[in-house]
Amino acid sequence: MVKIKDIADRCGLSIASVSKALHGDSDLNEKTAEYIRSVAKEMGYIPNASARLLKTKRSYNIGVLFVDETSSGLEHEYFSSMLNSIKDESEKNGYDITFISHHFGENHLTFYEHARYRNVDGVIIASVDFKDPEVIQLVESDIPTVTIDYDFNEKSSVVSDNIQGEKDIVEYVHKLGHKKIAFIKGDDTSVTQKRVASFYKACEELGIEVPDEYVKEGRYHIPKVSGEATRELLSLKNKPTCIIYPDDYSLLGGVTEIEKHGMKVPDDISIVGYDGIKLSRLSRPIITTYVQDSVEIGKKSVQKLIETIENPKTTIAERIIVKGYLQEGQTVKDINN
Amino acid sequence: MVKIKDIADRCGLSIASVSKALHGDSDLNEKTAEYIRSVAKEMGYIPNASARLLKTKRSYNIGVLFVDETSSGLEHEYFSSMLNSIKDESEKNGYDITFISHHFGENHLTFYEHARYRNVDGVIIASVDFKDPEVIQLVESDIPTVTIDYDFNEKSSVVSDNIQGEKDIVEYVHKLGHKKIAFIKGDDTSVTQKRVASFYKACEELGIEVPDEYVKEGRYHIPKVSGEATRELLSLKNKPTCIIYPDDYSLLGGVTEIEKHGMKVPDDISIVGYDGIKLSRLSRPIITTYVQDSVEIGKKSVQKLIETIENPKTTIAERIIVKGYLQEGQTVKDINN
DNA sequence: CTGAAAGCGCTAACAT
DNA sequence: ATGTTAGCGCTTTCAG
Numbered sequence: 001m002v003k004i005k006d007i008a009d010r011c012g013l014s015i016a017s018v019s020k021a022l023h024g025d026s027d028l029n030e031k032t033a034e035y036i037r038s039v040a041k042e043m044g045y046i047p048n049a050s051a052r053l054l055k056t057k058r059s060y061n062i063g064v065l066f067v068d069e070t071s072s073g074l075e076h077e078y079f080s081s082m083l084n085s086i087k088d089e090s091e092k093n094g095y096d097i098t099f100i101s102h103h104f105g106e107n108h109l110t111f112y113e114h115a116r117y118r119n120v121d122g123v124i125i126a127s128v129d130f131k132d133p134e135v136i137q138l139v140e141s142d143i144p145t146v147t148i149d150y151d152f153n154e155k156s157s158v159v160s161d162n163i164q165g166e167k168d169i170v171e172y173v174h175k176l177g178h179k180k181i182a183f184i185k186g187d188d189t190s191v192t193q194k195r196v197a198s199f200y201k202a203c204e205e206l207g208i209e210v211p212d213e214y215v216k217e218g219r220y221h222i223p224k225v226s227g228e229a230t231r232e233l234l235s236l237k238n239k240p241t242c243i244i245y246p247d248d249y250s251l252l253g254g255v256t257e258i259e260k261h262g263m264k265v266p267d268d269i270s271i272v273g274y275d276g277i278k279l280s281r282l283s284r285p286i287i288t289t290y291v292q293d294s295v296e297i298g299k300k301s302v303q304k305l306i307e308t309i310e311n312p313k314t315t316i317a318e319r320i321i322v323k324g325y326l327q328e329g330q331t332v333k334d335i336n337n
Numbered sequence: 338m339v340k341i342k343d344i345a346d347r348c349g350l351s352i353a354s355v356s357k358a359l360h361g362d363s364d365l366n367e368k369t370a371e372y373i374r375s376v377a378k379e380m381g382y383i384p385n386a387s388a389r390l391l392k393t394k395r396s397y398n399i400g401v402l403f404v405d406e407t408s409s410g411l412e413h414e415y416f417s418s419m420l421n422s423i424k425d426e427s428e429k430n431g432y433d434i435t436f437i438s439h440h441f442g443e444n445h446l447t448f449y450e451h452a453r454y455r456n457v458d459g460v461i462i463a464s465v466d467f468k469d470p471e472v473i474q475l476v477e478s479d480i481p482t483v484t485i486d487y488d489f490n491e492k493s494s495v496v497s498d499n500i501q502g503e504k505d506i507v508e509y510v511h512k513l514g515h516k517k518i519a520f521i522k523g524d525d526t527s528v529t530q531k532r533v534a535s536f537y538k539a540c541e542e543l544g545i546e547v548p549d550e551y552v553k554e555g556r557y558h559i560p561k562v563s564g565e566a567t568r569e570l571l572s573l574k575n576k577p578t579c580i581i582y583p584d585d586y587s588l589l590g591g592v593t594e595i596e597k598h599g600m601k602v603p604d605d606i607s608i609v610g611y612d613g614i615k616l617s618r619l620s621r622p623i624i625t626t627y628v629q630d631s632v633e634i635g636k637k638s639v640q641k642l643i644e645t646i647e648n649p650k651t652t653i654a655e656r657i658i659v660k661g662y663l664q665e666g667q668t669v670k671d672i673n674n
Numbered sequence: 675c676t677g678a679a680a681g682c683g684c685t686a687a688c689a690t
Numbered sequence: 691a692t693g694t695t696a697g698c699g700c701t702t703t704c705a706g
Contacts, residue, residue, distance in 0.1 A: 001453070003699055014677045019701060029675060046446075046453045050387035050396070051699035054682040059387070074421045075414060075615075084411045091438050096455060098435060101428050109383075116338070116383045118433060223619055252619045259621060278412075279616060282560055282589045284596060340683055351693045356685060366691060388683035391698040678705080689694070 002043045011039055022047070053119055062090050062305060063100040063120035065111060065138070067127040076221055076249070077277040078294050079127055082148070085298025086124060093306055095121070102134065112138045122305045124148065130190070144308040146301045149191050151319060156308060158301040158320045162194040165290040168326045169244060169272050170202035172288075177336035178242040178270060179208050184229045184254075186220040186246035195274075199244070211238070220246050223253025230254040234261050234269075241270060241335060248273035248280045248289050266333035276327055285330030292324045339380045348376055359384070390456055399427050399642060400437040400457035402448060402475070404464040413558055413586070414614040415631050416464055419485070422635025423461060430643055432458070439471065449475045459642045461485065467527070481645040483638045486528050488656055493645060495638040495657045499531040502627040505663045506581060506609050507539035509625075514673035515579040515607060516545050521566045521591075523557040523583035532611075536581070548575070557583050560590025567591040571598050571606075578607060578672060585610035585617045585626050603670035613664055622667030629661045 004022075008015040013036065020028045021036035022045075053059045064086060066079060074080050090097050100114050100123060111134045115123055126148035128135055139145050139152050147157045173181060183199050186192045196215070203210050213236060216229035226245055233240055234257070245251035251273040255265060263269055265285060273280060276291025300320050308315045341359075345352040350373065357365045358373035359382075390396045401423060403416060411417050427434050437451050437460060448471045452460055463485035465472050476482050476489050484494045510518060520536050523529045533552070540547050550573060553566035563582055570577055571594070582588035588610040592602060600606055602622060610617060613628025637657050645652045 001699095004701095005699080015700080016677055016679095016702080017675090020676090023701090027675065032675085046450050048391075048456065048699055049454050050390045050456055051682090052701075053387045054385075054391060054684090054699080055701045057682085074411070074417050074424070077412065080411050080417045087411070087436055087438075091436075096435050098433050099424055099428075101424075113383050117386050119385065119387055249619075252616070256619070256621065279589070282586075282593070283620070284593065338683095341685095342683080352684080353686080353694075354692055357692085360685090364691065369691080385683055388698090389685075391683080391700090392685045394698085676706085678703105680701105680703090682700090684698090685696105687694105687696090690692080 001048075002045050003048070004045075007036065007040050007043060007045060010043065011036055057119075059119040059121055060095050061118060061120045062086075062095045062097045062302070063115045063118065063123035063143075064097050065100040065123055065125045065128055065135070067129070076127075077279075078247075078275050078292060082126065082294040082298040085295040086302055089299045089302040093302070095302075095306065100138075110134045110137060112141050112143070115141075115143055121309045122146070124301050124305055125150075126301075144305060144312070146305040146308070148297060148301055151190075154317050156304045156317045156319070158297050158304065158322060160191075160292045160294075160297060161321050161323050162191055163198040165274065165292070165324055165326075166195045166198035166244075167202040169274075169290055170199060170206065170208075172326055172328070173242045173244075173270065173272060173332055174206050174208065176270075176332055176334040178332070180214070180238070180240040180242070181208060181210070182214040182216070182233050182240035182243045183210075184216045184218040184226055184243065184245050184250075186218060192246075214240055218246050218250065221249050223250050223256070225253070226250035227253035227257040230257040231261075234258070234263070239269075242272065242332065243269065244272045244274075246274060248275045248277045248287055251287065251289075252283075266331050270332040270335075272332060276324070280327065280329065287327070288329035288331045289327050290324055291327050293322050297322045338385075339382050340385070341382075344373065344377050344380060344382060347380065348373055394456075396456040396458055397432050398455065398457045399423075399432045399434045399639070400452045400455065400460035400480075401434050402437040402460055402462045402465055402472070404466075413464075414616075415584075415612050415629060419463065419631040419635040422632040423639055426636045426639040430639070432639075432643065437475075447471045447474060449478050449480070452478075452480055458646045459483070461638050461642055462487075463638075481642060481649070483642040483645070485634060485638055488527075491654050493641045493652075493654045493656070495634050495641065495659060497528075497629045497631075497634060498658050498660050499528055500535040502611065502629070502661055502663075503532045503535035503581075504539040506611075506627055507536060507543065507545075509663055509665070510579045510581075510607065510609060510669055511543050511545065513607075513669055513671040515669070517551070517575070517577040517579070518545060518547070519551040519553070519570050519577035519580045520547075521553045521555040521563055521570075521580065521582050521587075523555060529583075551577055555583050555587065558586050560587050560593070562590065563587035564590035564594040567594040568598075571595070571600070576606075579609065579669065580606065581609045581611075583611060585612045585614045585624055588624065588626075589620075603668050607669040607672075609669060613661070617664065617666065624664070625666035625668045626664050627661055628664050630659050634659045 004015045004018045008018045021033040098118050100111050122144035130150045149159050151157045218229050219225040273287045273289035276289050280287035280289050341352045341355045345355045358370040435455050437448050459481035467487045486496050488494045555566050556562040610624045610626035613626050617624035617626050
């Protein structure tokens with residue numbers, strides 16, 4: 001590998017000058033600098049990020065902490081799309097990304113240790129158990145972090161607007177005449193709590209009563225669980241006319257169950273999803289859902305993180321809310337009069 | 338950050354001894370080694386991968402080159418699932434992964450340059466344009482590579498069994514009585530070429546004739562394009578009884594079109610997908626498709642790459658074929674009398 | 675304007 | 691069994 005020394009030798013200059021030329025340092029004769037750069041290019045010089053890091057303490061590497069639990073975090077479109085956006089935005093700014101994990105070879109490393117080991121300049125945290133002591137250790141460390149869909153005190157976060165989202169959904173189905181609205185929750189996270197609270201609040205404001213049996217425990221991204229909850233809802237004497245699912249994917253489990261009962265969507269029952277995965281537009285009927293702007297969320301989180309990394313003193317922690325929008329599909333029937 | 342020197346000072350020993358203790362070097366008194374390790378632990382020592390790399394030339398970092406073209410490579414389940422598997426298997430072996438790209442900050446880096454810049458020990462290449470000079474430069478460089486679904490001479494590769502897959506599909510639908518089988522191609526890649534060839538061959542062996550108008554140009558993962566091809570096929574005087582799609586996702590575009598024509602799957606027409614995405618099992622009817630074992634493909638590619646990295650002399654390039662299996666869904670009708 | 679030199683944290687000969 | 695030392699490739703102060 002050609003290194004600075006090689007260029008220096010070839011040019012008959014010192015490595016210091018070469019280094020300066022390569023960085024466009026001004027206190028170097030522009031002619032010489034130009035010459036050095038041309039030689040460097042000709043020799044196929046590629047800087048060594050690790051060597052530079054050792055000196056500068058900057059890796060231009062962003063850690064990404066995604067859930068490992070189901071070991072399939074990347075397969076959820078909300079996250080894979082976000083990850084894609086994080087990757088793009090990072091690269092646009094000259095950063096690479098490194099996944100932070102803990103099952104690292106033989107020795108267990110905590111998330112923080114892994115981040116340190118790889119010298120990441122900062123970490124984006126999404127889709128993890130935010131109560132995990134390891135996550136807390138990382139957030140409270142000296143490494144800049146941005147969390148997604150969760151707030152830590154005095155730390156920046158980017159959150160999808162779950163309050164507004166759930167509210168929009170309730171208002172929409174209410175507008176179409178629904179007053180018996182069931183709600184299937186996702187796993188017990190702060191996102192879910194926000195959605196549940198927003199659901200109740202929106203109903204209350206519209207004068208909709210919500211019997212306890214209309215609100216079911218469920219899981220994100222597990223169609224089977226939503227299917228079971230759906231079955232229970234359909235077996236109620238006082239059936240809901242509309243069911244709100246935790247996400248588009250698990251909504252599909254509901255559909256299967258609904259059809260098993262010989263019912264049709266939306267004629268016999270209306271359903272609403274969440275996320276707005278691509279499939280929601282492809283499936284027949286088109287799924288009515290709240291589209292989360294995962295691309296924007298990813299992008300914003302990178303921008304905020306880099307801002308924090310590059311201006312540690314002047315950047316203030318911030319809570320960035322990213323709006324989504326309601327996608328009016330064909331799974332909610334207008335039952336007015 | 339606590340470093341080796343700090344531990345050495347605290348123990349009153351030399352940094353060499355500490356380094357040795359940390360690596361379990363045998364020529365150190367087991368007692369002292371033990372002591373050093375306990376102190377290291379107590380002080381919260383975390384090794385610095387970059388410093389080590391500088392000396393050892395090993396980063397324990399694997400580069401992953403995924404397509405950037407549509408900038409959504411990660412959103413295809415076949416790839417996101419593969420990536421997840423690559424990540425898991427890498428971590429299990431003490432490696433991290435780094436995405437290789439070229440739009441890197443201001444200055445354009447070629448894939449090879451990026452790989453060098455980050456000192457990756459090897460690269461897994463998937464879902465790219467394998468004719469791209471930059472990809473070729475990378476493959477032909479001194480950096481170990483493993484390609485997925487494409488073979489380079491004298492380089493290891495892991496390929497999904499497209500020949501067998503397409504053959505299985507044809508034989509299956511033939512068994513159910515189909516003799517008028519249409520085929521929508523994906524983008525013109527070597528994978529597609531294999532599938533097309535296998536399709537023709539299987540048909541020939543079964544005595545099935547394939548009119549030219551039954552074979553359509555298409556694209557992977559673009560439902561709309563498959564929809565158009567479907568429309569053309571449905572407008573033929575001599576309609577096919579079965580259509581084979583390039584993938585499950587684009588098959589959905591076909592379904593939309595079929596329904597527009599007032600036809601039903603599988604009663605009026607049979608369809609088959611490819612990939613076996615999770616949704617294929619959730620959608621109604623369940624999609625008949627060939628399931629590619631993306632998890633195994635990812636895993637094998639990492640294993641082969643690491644083997645190549647760690648035993649450069651003794652590892653021989655190899656072409657690993659990963660089998661899939663036919664998922665008998667409900668989208669192909671038995672039309673035997 | 676250019677160069678010498680120190681040192682980032684670590685490893686690995688080579689001494690002792 | 692333990693320590694000394696020379697770098698890995700790069701940046702950066704400080705001299706010249």
